[in-house]
Amino acid sequence: MDTAEEIIKYFIRIRERPNVLEEYHKKLFEGMRLAEVHCIDKIGSIEDANVTKIATEMHMTRGAISKICKKLLCRKLIDSYQKPENNKEVYFNLTEEGKEIYFVHKKYHDRAIQSYLDMLTAYTEDEEKAILKFLQAMNVIYDKQSAVFSQVKDKEEV
Amino acid sequence: MDTAEEIIKYFIRIRERPNVLEEYHKKLFEGMRLAEVHCIDKIGSIEDANVTKIATEMHMTRGAISKICKKLLCRKLIDSYQKPENNKEVYFNLTEEGKEIYFVHKKYHDRAIQSYLDMLTAYTEDEEKAILKFLQAMNVIYDKQSAVFSQVKDKEEV
DNA sequence: TCTACATTGTTTCCTTGGAAACAATGAGAG
DNA sequence: CTCTCATTGTTTCCAAGGAAACAATGTAGA
Numbered sequence: 001m002d003t004a005e006e007i008i009k010y011f012i013r014i015r016e017r018p019n020v021l022e023e024y025h026k027k028l029f030e031g032m033r034l035a036e037v038h039c040i041d042k043i044g045s046i047e048d049a050n051v052t053k054i055a056t057e058m059h060m061t062r063g064a065i066s067k068i069c070k071k072l073l074c075r076k077l078i079d080s081y082q083k084p085e086n087n088k089e090v091y092f093n094l095t096e097e098g099k100e101i102y103f104v105h106k107k108y109h110d111r112a113i114q115s116y117l118d119m120l121t122a123y124t125e126d127e128e129k130a131i132l133k134f135l136q137a138m139n140v141i142y143d144k145q146s147a148v149f150s151q152v153k154d155k156e157e158v
Numbered sequence: 159m160d161t162a163e164e165i166i167k168y169f170i171r172i173r174e175r176p177n178v179l180e181e182y183h184k185k186l187f188e189g190m191r192l193a194e195v196h197c198i199d200k201i202g203s204i205e206d207a208n209v210t211k212i213a214t215e216m217h218m219t220r221g222a223i224s225k226i227c228k229k230l231l232c233r234k235l236i237d238s239y240q241k242p243e244n245n246k247e248v249y250f251n252l253t254e255e256g257k258e259i260y261f262v263h264k265k266y267h268d269r270a271i272q273s274y275l276d277m278l279t280a281y282t283e284d285e286e287k288a289i290l291k292f293l294q295a296m297n298v299i300y301d302k303q304s305a306v307f308s309q310v311k312d313k314e315e316v
Numbered sequence: 317t318c319t320a321c322a323t324t325g326t327t328t329c330c331t332t333g334g335a336a337a338c339a340a341t342g343a344g345a346g
Numbered sequence: 347c348t349c350t351c352a353t354t355g356t357t358t359c360c361a362a363g364g365a366a367a368c369a370a371t372g373t374a375g376a
Contacts, residue, residue: 004275007278010290010293017217017297019173050355052353052355059174059176060334061335062354062356063356063357064332064334066355067356069355086341086342088355089342089355090354113166116165119299121162125161126288127285128288129161130285131165132161132164132165134278134285135168136168137277138277139175141274142172208325218363218364222364224326225326225362226363245370246372
């Protein structure tokens, strides 16, 4: 197996790895579902977060996010508010309790990012450039595949 | 943002991308769920595939795979068989109809792999080595996180 | 050999999340 | 201004899959 083939092999392995890790600790820590913590994270970081924006960022449907936010509201982890000039859109804020979870999550997240950065110090600038170029290229390929998929879907809907 | 940080950004983006693509065409083509096609692929490629082996490879529970195989058996896409020396384990084979799906899937899969390989021809051998080293290192980090997660889980079960 | 334990596959119960229909509101064209 | 269409958020319905209990079988140690 040459280097290119091995790259593909490891790349696919990474894609296939379940999400179980990285953030899952917090599910255990606070008895919350991964998606709920993730949602809190988005509400904490997006300006005037609403259902639609969160759904887009989390690659989930508005329906799913709507349900999660409802749950978070019940548990008083978030608050909702509206703007005087718009009666349709509903925005979310973290409550004090929500912020606690936000920061615990952030701590773990930052720690994970740092471990990646530490690992990357072993590479030269040229190597880093190559890695980055590769990752960007893979994203472009996925975008293209996504576009093809959308076309197929559109045809079906006709 | 320096190169290392950008690498992490794109890496996370790739991890977060939904699976929607790459194989999803076939769901449309043959009216089958992604996991079902994936399962057929494993049965076609694993020697004496059984529920446990498939579950491990697909990062799913035995229960889930058991149900999928039951469905595939009903639809006559796979056959089951046993060995004389073991009354417990049940193995699966593809039927002729199952093999058709297997090869259609394989065609798309190989085409995707080829597009990755084509993209990689633009890199020097040294660059490829760096990319590979990075992907392997990321896998190691994930393994470590996995191990930590298992420990936490074990503690809970006590 | 017999007994405890491990492993396999299955089933039941439950939660998550998608699809899609819906109501409410906003925006834009005439 | 009004009508149409787009957008937002919600809800209902349903399927997929995990957790866990279970039965059946295999295995290893006394």
